[in-house]
Amino acid sequence: MKKLVLILFVLFSVGLNAQTESHLEFKGIPITGNLSNMVSKLKTQNYELIETRSDGAQLKGQFANERCDIVVFTTPKSRTVYQVTVMFEENDMWHSLKSDYNNLKEQLSRKYNVKPDPIEIFLDPYYEGDGYELQALRKHKCFYTSNFDLTNGDIILAMYYDGRVVLIYTDAVGNDLKEIEENQNSYDDL
Numbered sequence: 768m769k770k771l772v773l774i775l776f777v778l779f780s781v782g783l784n785a786q787t788e789s790h791l792e793f794k795g796i797p798i799t800g801n802l803s804n805m806v807s808k809l810k811t812q813n814y815e816l817i818e819t820r821s822d823g824a825q826l827k828g829q830f831a832n833e834r835c836d837i838v839v840f841t842t843p844k845s846r847t848v849y850q851v852t853v854m855f856e857e858n859d860m861w862h863s864l865k866s867d868y869n870n871l872k873e874q875l876s877r878k879y880n881v882k883p884d885p886i887e888i889f890l891d892p893y894y895e896g897d898g899y900e901l902q903a904l905r906k907h908k909c910f911y912t913s914n915f916d917l918t919n920g921d922i923i924l925a926m927y928y929d930g931r932v933v934l935i936y937t938d939a940v941g942n943d944l945k946e947i948e949e950n951q952n953s954y955d956d957l
Contacts (some may be wrong), residue, residue, distance in 0.1 A: 782876040791920030791938040798938035805848045844948040849941025853934040861900035869930045872913050881915035
């Protein structure tokens with residue numbers, strides 16, 4: 768009888784945790800569940816499916832009033848959605864690229880009421896104002912990234928070497944599941 772009560776208690780606790788589990792959202796859609804469900808929800812928001820891959824899907828559309836690619840990533844075994852990446856179009860003007868980055872950083876700070884943890888540096892021989900900022904970015908001598916650490920995940924805003932601003936939304940619960948599944952794959956290999 769004690770075992771039955773203990774089993775019921777554990778099941779009830781797990782059920783409560785599953786119901787109160789909070790997931791990071793992308794455009795009001797929780798970052799969790801299966802890929803086809805996530806893609807369907809994004810399609811209702813005028814995103815066009817470009818391709819489905821073994822680790823996720825790529826879509827096209829608009830985000831924050833800009834054209835972009837959206838990449839949805841899934842965990843390796845259960846194929847649970849855990850991350851959504853927004854890749855804005857390439858920009859070949861430093862001032863414009865930096866302005867886009869700073870605008871998004873400010874908007875994210877206001878929306879989530881979180882100060883980011885930024886890394887915004889140039890490495891020798893480059894410096895801001897030398898006229899070679901994009902060259903520095905392409906040569907990995909310039910790093911602009913801001914991490915927004917939230918209770919249910921994190922959002923990383925970055926400038927990529929190809930002149931794109933990128934946003935990465937990672938759900939905490941899904942990311943933990945991804946790590947467990949990756950570790951299980953390694954364990955299985957041993």
